[in-house]
Structure formats: C-alpha cells, structure tokens
Amino acid sequence: MSVSPVLVWFRLDLRIEDNPALLAAAERRSPVIPLFIWAPEEENPWPPGAASRWWLHQSLDSLQRSLALRGSRLVLRSGPTLDALKALIAETGAEAIFWNRRYEPALVARDAAIKELLLEQGIEARSFNASLLFEPWTIRAKGTRRPFQMFSAFWKACLNQPDPDAPSSVRGPLTAPASWPRSLSLGDLRLEPLVDWASGIRAAWEPGEAGARLALERFAKKGLGEYPSARNEPGRLGTSRLSPHLHFGEIGPRTIWHVLRNSFEADHQDAVNSYLRELGWREFAYHLLFHFPQTTNAPLRSEFSKFPWRVDERVLKLWQRGVTGYPLVDAGMRELWATGWMHNRVRMVTASFLTKHLRINWEEGAYWFWDTLVDADLANNTFGWQWAAGCGADAAPYFRIFNPVRQSERFDANCDYIKRWIPELKQLDLPWIHKPWEAPAPILEKSKIRLGKSYPLPVVDHAKARQEALAAFEQMRIERSTALV
DNA sequence: TTTTGAGTTGTTCGA
DNA sequence: GTCGAACAACTCAAA
Secondary structure: OOOOOEEEEEOOOOOOOOOHHHHHHHHOOOOEEEEEEEOHHHHOOOOOOHHHHHHHHHHHHHHHHHHHHOOOOOEEEEOOHHHHHHHHHHHHOOOEEEEEOOOOHHHHHHHHHHHHHHHHOOOEEEEEOOOOOOOHHHOOOOOOOOOOOOHHHHHHHHHOOOOOOOOOOOOOOOOOOOOOOOOOOHHHHOOOOOOOOOHHHHHHOOOOHHHHHHHHHHHHHHHHHHHHHHOOOOOOOOOOOOHHHHHOOOOOHHHHHHHHHHOOOHHHHHHHHHHHHHHHHHHHHHHHHHHOHHHHOOOOOHHHHHOOOEOOHHHHHHHHHOOOOOHHHHHHHHHHHHHOOOOHHHHHHHHHHHHHHOOEOHHHHHHHHHHHOOOOOHHHHHHHHHHHHOOOOOOOOOOOOOOHHHHHHHHOOOOHHHHHHOHHHOOOOOOHHHOHHHOOHHHHHHOOOOEOOOEOOOOOOHHHHHHHHHHHHHHHHHHHHHHHO
C-alpha cells in the first residue's frame, strides 16, 4: 500500500456522489487530498461572472462540510494553477493527481499542457468524465464522421450509443493524509460581493450537493408528469430548475438519467424522454463548443460577421433593466436580475428580442447573461445566444422572429408571470396586459397606468422591427453573394 | 456518388 | 376561432 497521497483536483464537479475522479482516488486506498484552485484569469475571456462567483462560494462551503463528514477537508489555493499544483506536489509528496474534465476551450488547452508536464515529471495525471452523458468526440455523423450541427440528428446518434454508465460513488470515510497542507480560507477567495445584492438569489436557491439532490427528487415526484406541457409556461414551476446544480457539478447528468429512467412506470416515459431531450440540448451545446471552440466569440455561420448589428448603449441598458415596454421581455429580465435565473422559454424570447428587434449583437446579450445567471455555462450560453440570433446551429429559417406579444399570449396566458415580475401592471386585465400600448385610455386609467411614466412605451414597434430585421438579413445575404463573385 | 426528403422550441397571411 | 401554406437554406440519413 502506497502512503503517498493522491490529489483530487475539484473544478466543476463539486459533489461527492457520482464523482469518478474522487472514486478512483478513494479506490487506491492511499490518502486523498481534495483540492480547489481559484484561477479565474485562466478562463479568459470568460472568467466567472458575479452571480456565478456567489454560487461558487456557497457550493464550496457545502463541499467543505460534506468532506468534513467523511473525515476529510477541502484544500483551497489560488492560481496560477500550475504553480499551485507543483507546490502541493512538493509539499505533500503526492504521486498522482486526478480530476474531472472541463470543455471550455481555454481550459482544454490549459489542462492538456498541465497533464503533459505532470506526466513528464512522473506524476500519474488522470482525467475523467463527470459532467456529460456522451463525450463530445465520441459522437459523429455516420457517413462523413464530422461533428453534428443539427440537434435532432445529434440526439438520435446519442441515443444509439450504449446507455451512459450508472453512477457509482465513494462509500464511507476518505483516508486523510498524515498532515494537511495549508489552505486559504473560503473568504480569502473574495467570491462573495462586497455589497450584498444576493438576497433575492439566496431566497430562490439552495446551492450544494444536498440542494441539488432535493431539487431532483422534487422534480421527479411532483414536476415530471406535467413536464411536457408545463415546461413552456414561465408562470408555473414546470421546469426542473437543476441548471445551476448541473453547471457546478453538484449533480451529474448520469444520476439524473438513471434516476428518471428507473423511477417511473411506462406511462411516464414520454415525460422522462422529454426531459432527457433537454439534457440532450446541453450535450449538444458541449458538442458544439468542443468541435467549434471559436464560437465563444464568433458566429458559427461565418457570414454573420457581416451582419449589420446596431450599437446602442442606451437601448441595451433598457433591455438589461427590463424596461423595453414589452411585458414578457421585461418580466424575464427582472426575474434574471432578482433571482439569477430566467425561465427557458423567456430566455428565448428576450434573446430574440435583443438580437432581432433591437438588432444588438448577441455577444452583448451573452455577456450580460454571463454576469447575471447563476447557471452561466459557456457551452449553453454560447449555443443559446447563437441559436437565438440565428448565427448558430439551428436548422430553422432566419425569418423565424419571435413575436413577444404572441409568445406572451401563448405561454403566459393567465399573465401570472408578468404580474409576478411587473407589479406596476398588476391591475391591468387581459388581454391588454400582454400589450399595454393597445389598451384603451379608460382601461389604462382605471388600472392606474400612465404609459411612458409608470410603465414604458414600447422601445420599438414589433412589425416595423421585424421588417427591419428581415431587411438586415437580406443585406447580409447580398453582401455575401457579392463577396463570392 | 448522387439524389431525395425530413427536419427546424415560429410567424403571418388568407381562406 | 382554426387551418394550411409560405416564408430559404442547410444539415444529414437513407435510398
């Protein structure tokens, strides 16, 4: 039996259960030193945003307590990562270091370099898959062997693969080293904001592995049956709300896959498949990020580099603050600001509004979401924004422009969502609450609304903005075809 | 190898 | 109200 310890380098896998790197370390029967290194500058140009840092603090705190219950600790260091790892190897005499993979381009490059250096020095460096059902490089189009750019074909190919392994977890306590290396305290990392703006976020979430498990169980028991219909209605609690837990690896997709597949009778299989399909979109986003790493800051469809985006700081701010005059859009932006999260349906609507109606570059939206979402995830964020802007992997036509009023009428028919997030419209009745500018003056007066004062007039006219967006697409197509001549 | 056809979280228009 | 068609272009599987 070896007495030299193994380092388990935690990253976005902040859990004990279903953690392959931790399990592999524990199975060596040598001492285990769990480790987290804070090195945001190595994630440029997408270092964790403010909401992410808040969640990370809570999640690390939770992980520290879970490890303590297993007779272990979490050693905290700050970057540069390579320096921190070398120092720890020297201090502890570790001969092995295990971690679970990340897929962001900057980190793929960094981790590959680290692994190579460690192996050269005779350190056993091994990486594992904790966060995906299917590794991006294992899924290829049948004939061409190229990566997929269309979801349905991608997901079909995934489902033709063998099922993902059932999760397997460490049992019992972890072997502690003879002496613990020094550690920063969690507060030293300065992850939490100096001004406490997180009260709304705190009220809405329970970060950490236990909170993740609870969210899954609640969803499996109460939400899943109605998921296929309820998931599109932002006013209902129809979604799993697992996204931040998944992002930080407080729960893994394999666990979700197996819990949902094994817990239900055949009559729920449609709902299970409908939810797993959403996990499929997440897999697809990772697939695209891995194979097209430039897309974090450039359109997948390169002709969009010619798209005539508008630069308008004032209008961008109206969108960010949720005062565009379109109630569903504003409700979404305010939900985001207050809770660090936005319902998926409304993410599509607000993103479409920014890129099509306001014709502001999707990167501006991506940056805003990146800073404000507790589930900000480079793969999902990049994919989602490019999808919405029409410059990404989407087989749908460019002229599919969401109508924010129609979306509101279809998916927030009772206006529960709008009323929750826009209290100043509370007294306005259907159908006018979806489009206050069309309400007759007496009704506005009765509802105590003065358009332009208590609630803004629409920043753009939908029909006009739609025509202008289509014209801009046309212009881009012309420029491309003349460039080809 | 080439061709065909389905897909593509939507909207608008006109019957 | 509901319904089908039209709105391009491209990916990918199957013939």
